[in-house]
Amino acid sequence: MWIKLAFKLFAREFRRGELSIIFAAIALAVLTVFSLSSVTQRIGLNIEQKTSDFIAADRRLSSNHPIEPHILAKGAEFGLETAKMLFFDSMLFANEELILGSIKAVSPEYPLRGEVTLKDNLNGVPYEVRGGPKKGNVWLSEGLFYSLGLKVGDQVELGAGNFTVSKVLVNEPDAPFFSLAGNRRVLLSYDDIAATQAVQPGSRVFHRLLFAGQEQQLSDYYAWLKPQLKANQSWQGIKDRQSPLGNNLARAERFLLLAGLFGIMLAAVAMAVSAKRYCERQYDPVAMMKTLGGSRQVIRNIYLLHLSLVTGFSILVGLLLGFVLQHIGAAYLAKFMGTDLPVAGVRPWLLSVFIGIVCALMFSLKPLLDLFDIPPLRVLRRSLGDKLALSRIHIGLSLLTIFLLMWMFSEQLLTTLILFGSTLLVIAVLFGISRLVFSAGRKLGLSPGSSWSLAIATLQKRANANAVQLISFALAIKLMLFLVVLKNDMISDWQTQVPADAPNMFLINIGQSEVQPLDDFFEQNSITHEAFFPVFNARVDAVNGEELARRISRQEGEEKADSEREGVNREPNLTWLTELPEGNEITQGKWFDNNSQSDRIEVSVFDGWQERLDLELGDEISFLVNEQRFDAVVTSFRSVDWGTLKPNFVMILSPNMAGKVPVTYFSAAKLDNSHTKAISSLLQRYPTISMIDIKSRLEQAQSIIAQVSLAIGFVLAIVLISGALVLVSQVQASLAERMQEVVILRTLGARGRLIKLATLYEFLLLGAIAGLVAALVSDVTLLVIQQQLFDVDGKMHPYVWVLGPAVGAGFVALIGYFMVSNTMRQNTQGLLRKLG
Template sequence: MWVKLALKLFSRELRRGELNIILAAIALAVLTVFSLSSVTERIRLNIEQKSADFIAADRRLSSNHEFDPTLLEMAEQQGISTAQQMFFDSMLFANDELVLGSIKAVTEQYPLRGQMKLKDTLDAVPYELRAAPAQGEAWLSESLFYTLQLQVGDMVEIGAGHFKVSKVLVAEPDAPFFSLAGDKRVLINYQDIALTQAVQPGSRVFYRLLFSASEQQLTEYYQWLKPRLKENQNWQGIKDRQSPLGENLARSERFLLLAGLFGIMLAAVAMAVSAKRYCERQYDPVAMMKTLGGSRATIRNIFVLHLGLVTSVAVAVGLLCGYVLQDIGVSYLAKLMGAELPVSGVKPWLLAVSIGAVCALMFSLKPLLDLFDIPPLRVLRRNLGDTLALSRIHLALSISTIFALMWLFSGDIKTTGILFAATALVIAVLFLVARVIFKVSRQLGLSPGSSWSLAIATLQKRANANAVQLISFALAIKLMLFLVVLKNDLISDWQMSVPADAPNAFFININEPAVAAIGEEFKRANIKHEAFYPVFLGRVNALNGELFARRASLQEGEEVDSEAREGIGRELNLTWQADLPEGNEILEGQWFADSEELEVSVSKDAAERLELKLGDTLSFLVGTQTIDAKVSSIRKVNWDSLKPNFVMIFSPNLAGQFPVTYFTAAHLTEQDIPTISRLMQQHPTISMIDIKSRLEQAQSMIDQVSLAISFVLAIVLVSGALVLISQVQASLAERMQEMVILRTLGAKGRLIKLATLYEFLMLGGIAGMVAALVSDITLFVLQRQLFQLEGTFHPYVWLLGPAVGAMFVASIGYLLVARTMRQNTQNLLRSLA
């Protein structure tokens, strides 16, 4: 019986528009979450896929010895694409010239991600191709052509094998960001390894397996692989790369995460406001039902069914609109990026539906309970039940739900905590400001016929409701300011962290006699370059005699052994210096003194990771020799500058104990290419590493994140407007009553219009002022804690916040009540009845 009644009431309220507010709020929450999570997820996947190109796979497994064949067999059984690599050094001989080259043998499937950059002749235009050398062929880097005086089509001896030089190897997707191996690089087919006869028992050989598959397949494979890994085998993804590229990937994910959280917060605010307003509008119908004999259980069942129906309809509408919106947004972003964005999967769908359902339940629970407690006497005394309108329980429940939803979306308690604390600060400050302003305004003594007096009186009359409105307005404005600063300042700071004149090429394997000649050549060609640094390889092996733990995989979220001390897990480029390098700053200790004891200066990041303190003794493994050095200073290093920087720098008394080569860095332009080509021919032993493609990849990430935040900003502007609309509509009936009374007392239309405009201007200005203050403080914290940038304040936000807040709230608020103000008193009375 009650079901039939509930459906009839539901149909009537749909026609009357009673359910429009809550339906629109739930749909807004679902639309916002789906569109934002879908777009940000697709951009994140695109960034990860492009980043995976730089390791030529989704994952790779490295080893110093040959792999067990079962590793490949299991991967093939699970449908994972694989490729094999082997690295070794061998002598190359041609035209009576002999040189040591770095050989990489690959199978036909290489590369699994990314493309090779090749040239058909030395003077040809480079092109990209996903391919590997055929058997009997070799692809050589450009410097080897100069050293061996080769042309494409010539033959070259690699070890004992004869190979046809078929391509000029310009770049490989998985070439190291910086390596002492330089560009004396050779690519051959994996089946030709035996032909070279260079790999013999005891040879120094490095093996690598490449994998490409879905994240689920790779995760399942790693679970099988993990207990079978040897101590000297490393499982890696792009997040494991110790390079600016890996850091940029992590930073881009943080930006996208923030953007998604903003949408969650705004949708939740809209839902909380709308659910409360809907239940308030049902007070009179519920009182009437109870008067006519309706039981509490019947009323509860009716409105719970209404909530279920409206939630279902709203979720469907939100998903449909969100899909259309994200499709339009993704098409636009893909066009700007010049790339097809990958499909996001089911995560945005599940997230949107679950958050829509949770919002509907949690934000409606307390208002519904209040609704069921409305006394029947309300039909005679209309003020009964009004004390339920502002509930601390509802406020606490709403805040807890928003925190839970943010945490569910982000999975990051630190980021969620910072943004949630900022929101709580906004609420606390606004309640304090509202009470002070409303209290002080009573003592202003403005003239009775003034529009300002009427506006202030209206603010005083609805003090509690205005405090809630201020919070909603301020949150919407705060999110807008957040995104504006993210896009205009933080993205720019990230972009500018790599200066325009930063080095884009490294010159390595420079013998000491060639240092002066190369320096003179750079000076003559007016090429800006850094100092020449001596370099050798070494591994940090122990601290105060305690060995470090085996390296763990960051890609899989693996943690190191808690019982062992965490180390760096890779060989470092080491040097010694008499003077502190430019751009480095001593934080603790002092630079090297004239001491016979070997000392080492450590970067701040490494010192924190290794838990070092001044006076500790570090042990290094250099080749087969172990050396000990005392930590004498800790330095701050700007790695984003791309200038030659070192994790560890030894005191100059180490000079002469190990063979070294020198390296430097330079900023090259297109005009410098002839000079560099001539330099490579004159000094065939040196190698050049061109990192322009890496810098372009980092810039591509920045551009994609900037576009994503622009899209989110557009969504937030629309969502903020809808939140504002729902707040103003919540007070529309009360405004109509006031208007009837004022007109009855003889107030002119101009006075009422100006008073309404001034009221919204004050609400928007106050909300914008608080939002700007809290936003800038929160952004300062986020810069330092989340993005590892120097924290700065943004004074323009303090002016932008109140101005935008006042204009935004006043324009939308006034437009919403303008139609009501144009109605005559008779129509207003009829609408109220």
């Protein structure tokens, strides 16, 4: 019997729009979470794929000695794509010319991520391919063609083998950003290694295995591999790379995560407000049903069924709209990115349904329980039951639910605590401000009949309701301001990392006798260039006599053993200088005193390596150059702006290092297309000099930044829409009370203009106060977020303190006035019918 009654009431309430608030709130929560999580997951996967191109795989295993065959075979068992690589140096001979080349032998599967750029001849048009050279063929970088006087189709001797030069090698996805191999790169088939006879027992070679697959597959494989890794083997991913790109990728992921958390918070606020308001509007019907003999059990069953129906229907609608929205957004972003975005997994679906159900239960169940306690006498005394409107249990459960949902979504306790704590701060500050402002309004002495007087009086009358509205408005404004400012800071920071005058070419392997001719060449062709730096490679072998441990994998979240001193698994490029280079700043210690008579060698270390190598001022670092060993004392630490792309060094030695080790020189220059012919002529005259063209690398990095910018813009749009809907739900919750006020004011003879202006001023005040508090709290929170989560020096944004109140007043006034304008246009008789 009660089921039939419940469905009749449900249909009636649905037609009247009584359930529209709670329905829209749940649908909003599901839509926001689904669209945000889907788009951010798809864009995150795409960005990871793009950045994986920089290592030609998702992960790579590097070793200084042969890797056991079963390690590669096991990767295939885990469902991973695999490829093999071997690096070694060997002599190339052709046309009576002999030169040392840097050989990279690859299996046919190379590269697993990204593409190799080739040309069919020196003047050909570059194009991209997947795979390596066929057996019996080699691909040579452009510098080797000039050095050996070759053309495509010629034969070249590599070690003991003869090979056909079939392509001009322009770029590899995993080409080193800076390497002394430079323009002497050779790509060889892995099957031709034996034919060269260059790899013998004791040869200095470098092995690498590439892996690509799903994250879970890679994690499972690494769990199996980790116990078998040798001290001189390392497992790496793109996030292990010390580069602006790796840092930017991590920042982008954290930003998209924050945006998702904000979406959940806004949806939760809308849900809590809407559920509470819906239940308040059912107080009178419940009191009437009890008066007519309805039992508590029947009433409970009716409204719980209503909640179940509206929850299920709103979740379905939210998923449908969210799917359409994320599909449209992803298609739009893919169009500008020039690539198809990967398909999101099942997590957004499960997460959205779970959050929709939790929101419905946690934010609606307690108001419903209060609803069942409404006394029958409320039909005579309308104030009975109003004390149930505010429940500490409901508030506590709502806050706990929001916190747990944010934690579950982010899986980062620190991030959740910072954002949740700032939200509680907004609530506390606004409650205090609302009491002060609304109580002070009585002492303003505004003249009777003015719109401002009426607005202040209305604010005083609804002090508690206005406090709740202020909190909702401020949260929405705070989150929007937070995302906008953070987005602007991030994009600005990324764009300044690659300045317009940044070099796009490195010249290396420059001999002492070639420095002056090159300097003259740059001057004659009006090419901007950097100084010529002496450079050599050295292995960081020990600190204070303690040998360094193998490198750990940051990609997998490893931590080194407490008993081991962390090391590095590459030989950094070192130099010596008399002056502190541009873009460097001493953070500890002091620069060299230029006392060349001292026998003590000093070293200035990049502060990023201070923690990595656990260094302190006065520590002694042991270096190994081939078989030559020398020690240097740490006298200073430096901050380095790597994003300028100008020559920088992790370690700089004191000037008295000059003459102790053999060196070459290198420089950097800014080239444009008009310099191509001149540079080609230069390389023909000086064939031992190598050129590293990083224009394609810069373009790839800038493309990734552009993708992140588009993603952030899309996420911001969703959050802005969510914030607007929160404001709409708050204003809609007070419509019935506002209709009563309009009826009373019109009955007392108030003019329509007076009522309209008073309503506008009321929303302006609420928005301005909410915007001011939101701006102050969001700026402080942003400072903490930047320092704790983004590892950058945070800064305050005074312009936000003005922008917040202005935007808040305009935004709230526009939406609020629009929502109630229809009410004010109706005549008194029509309003009375609706109230009845």
